[in-house]
Amino acid sequence: MASLPDPITALITALGKLPGIGPRSAERLALHLVQGEAAGVHQLAEALVNARERIQLCETCGGLTEKTPCGICSDPRRNPSPLCVVERPVDIISIEKCGGFHGKYHVLGGKISPLDGVDPEDLRIAELETRLKSEPIQELIIALGTDVEGDATGYYLAKRLGGKGVKISRIAHGLPAGSGLEFADEMTLTRALEGRREMEA
Numbered sequence: 001m002a003s004l005p006d007p008i009t010a011l012i013t014a015l016g017k018l019p020g021i022g023p024r025s026a027e028r029l030a031l032h033l034v035q036g037e038a039a040g041v042h043q044l045a046e047a048l049v050n051a052r053e054r055i056q057l058c059e060t061c062g063g064l065t066e067k068t069p070c071g072i073c074s075d076p077r078r079n080p081s082p083l084c085v086v087e088r089p090v091d092i093i094s095i096e097k098c099g100g101f102h103g104k105y106h107v108l109g110g111k112i113s114p115l116d117g118v119d120p121e122d123l124r125i126a127e128l129e130t131r132l133k134s135e136p137i138q139e140l141i142i143a144l145g146t147d148v149e150g151d152a153t154g155y156y157l158a159k160r161l162g163g164k165g166v167k168i169s170r171i172a173h174g175l176p177a178g179s180g181l182e183f184a185d186e187m188t189l190t191r192a193l194e195g196r197r198e199m200e201a
């Protein structure tokens, strides 16, 4: 069997590194791209590079933004008191889609997981402590996934940050067990936020 020309193989390899793209999908996409309109491919390449170069993490919340601080952090109409603590930037997008939360956010950048070598120092917890001192935050809403690491991280945060005049609550269960926020539909996520419960420090 004749092998594919090198540029196509290189494209398949690159596409195959994307999440959710298996070898077959990578091959199908690559063959589609090299046979498609050149203008369309240029547009795609430009959009990729452009997005990557212009998007950065907000220095305050850790969310995705074109300029820092981001639109949410710098919006005076947002309630500065409830701060929703999430694992990843994409979780902000999930909660914003529900439209029911008007406070601000803080992205941890992961969950504590000793088995995977993720310790508290690897997360944006020190940044969170700084914000608690400098912003009028009265409530921390822990909105992490419902898996073991999410639970452990929530308890760690309640222990480390609780008892300093800040109420710490955890979004209600009812989210799909063992999953992240992106798998919850908007209604479930809204109910989970509304039904949050205060955690013991």
Ligand SMILES: [Zn+2]
Residues within 6 Å of the ligand: 058, 059, 060, 061, 062, 063, 069, 070, 071, 072, 073, 074
């Ligand atoms: Zn921000």
